[in-house]
Amino acid sequence: MERNFFEEDHDLFREVAREFNNREIAPKYADWDRNHMMPRSMWTAAGEQGLLGLAVPEDFGGMGMTDYRFRAVMDEEFARSNHLAVGLALHLHDDMVLPHLLAYGSDELKERWLPPMVSGEKVTSVAWTEPGAGSDLRGVRTKAVREGDDYLISGQKTFIGNGISGDASLVLARTDGSTGRGSAKSFSLFMVEKAEGYSTGKQLDKMGLKASDTAELFFDNVRVPASNLVGEEGNGLRYVTEQLPQGRLAIAVASSAVARAVFDATVTYTKERNAFGERVVDFQNSRFALADIRTEVEVTESYVDQAMLAFNEGKLDAASASQAKLWASERVKSITDRCLQLHGGYGYILEYPVAQAYLASRLLTIFGGTSEIMRETIGRDIAR
Numbered sequence: 001m002e003r004n005f006f007e008e009d010h011d012l013f014r015e016v017a018r019e020f021n022n023r024e025i026a027p028k029y030a031d032w033d034r035n036h037m038m039p040r041s042m043w044t045a046a047g048e049q050g051l052l053g054l055a056v057p058e059d060f061g062g063m064g065m066t067d068y069r070f071r072a073v074m075d076e077e078f079a080r081s082n083h084l085a086v087g088l089a090l091h092l093h094d095d096m097v098l099p100h101l102l103a104y105g106s107d108e109l110k111e112r113w114l115p116p117m118v119s120g121e122k123v124t125s126v127a128w129t130e131p132g133a134g135s136d137l138r139g140v141r142t143k144a145v146r147e148g149d150d151y152l153i154s155g156q157k158t159f160i161g162n163g164i165s166g167d168a169s170l171v172l173a174r175t176d177g178s179t180g181r182g183s184a185k186s187f188s189l190f191m192v193e194k195a196e197g198y199s200t201g202k203q204l205d206k207m208g209l210k211a212s213d214t215a216e217l218f219f220d221n222v223r224v225p226a227s228n229l230v231g232e233e234g235n236g237l238r239y240v241t242e243q244l245p246q247g248r249l250a251i252a253v254a255s256s257a258v259a260r261a262v263f264d265a266t267v268t269y270t271k272e273r274n275a276f277g278e279r280v281v282d283f284q285n286s287r288f289a290l291a292d293i294r295t296e297v298e299v300t301e302s303y304v305d306q307a308m309l310a311f312n313e314g315k316l317d318a319a320s321a322s323q324a325k326l327w328a329s330e331r332v333k334s335i336t337d338r339c340l341q342l343h344g345g346y347g348y349i350l351e352y353p354v355a356q357a358y359l360a361s362r363l364l365t366i367f368g369g370t371s372e373i374m375r376e377t378i379g380r381d382i383a384r
């Protein structure tokens, strides 16, 4: 079925994103993958090309492109070229940190952070998860204690993407002095820059997406000016909840893009590979498998496209975004597995995009909320 979703501006933007991929990422990606890190030059080049902070208003150095289809174009290009770790790194900066600053940040915070985030001079991370609290953020123990015009932040975070390479993190911390499981009003959000007392732990050795760094963060009485509080004290969890739709939509979009890219690569592969005197695609089993996969890819695209349009209109609620993430991330997990099988032994070799996509996509049902948490959110909405 023809996908009638993008317009001329998106197509032009796709050319820019594709050219950027070919010029700035493709020749270097293998090195980044080996080093478990991408250099700052990737960010500044992306900034120069106008690929960062698309939604930032012009007053703050951005282009005010709030149509999410432009972000989708980028995800599709990263998936097509198999630069999935770049997609992850940008997701944290653009889909997670940025929306919170745009929605709740003071003018001072916006002036200080948005222009360098758009140019790539400052790279950010989002630090919700802790060793003892992931799905249940009310278990966050990192605390922020007010002292005069500052807060002192202490605690530990884990699994933080861009944690080593980034300059600052949007940190969820407890501000009401409570212990045990906090209340809805126990937490606040802070922009925390690398400073005395802020250290990063070892690089976590992930099974995929290796070109993006992921680390533990440690805060030992890090002094943060009160002006770095995002929005109001005690509203951190409310803000995180309100911004869930974008984060979950983003993962759904990436999942759908990876599913499409892997399907296309598998069709090409099975047409080139021969066994028993036939192309692999000519076996009935292969054609049936590919028929199922193409159907799933297109159903997923249609559904995620609708979610994107709803988001553009400000109408994507948390349950619908969770459904999109649940559906698309579970689909891509299964699709990459079946596509890998159709590659035979080569599917297991990392040089082949399907192997990398298989490892990368395994994250998509876990981070940004697990599939079980998606089902909880959707189930609660049904039972209301």
Ligand SMILES: Cc1cc2nc3c(=O)[nH]c(=O)nc-3n(C[C@H](O)[C@H](O)[C@H](O)COP(=O)(O)OP(=O)(O)OC[C@H]3O[C@@H](n4cnc5c(N)ncnc54)[C@H](O)[C@@H]3O)c2cc1C
Residues within 6 Å of the ligand: 092, 125, 126, 127, 128, 129, 132, 133, 134, 135, 136, 158, 159, 160, 161, 162, 206, 214, 363, 366, 367, 368, 369, 370, 371, 372, 373, 376
């Ligand atoms: C590579 C990677 C990158 C990440 N990047 C970031 C990042 O940049 N910033 C950040 O803050 N976090 C990040 N995360 C953390 C990620 O969001 C969490 O791992 C995820 O939310 C799950 O939390 P957890 O690992 O503590 O699992 P847990 O919460 O311990 O869950 C363990 C299992 O229990 C299930 N479970 C939990 N609660 C329920 C329930 N109520 N009902 C049913 N089942 C339940 C879960 O679904 C899961 O299967 C990243 C994680 C990874 C692996």
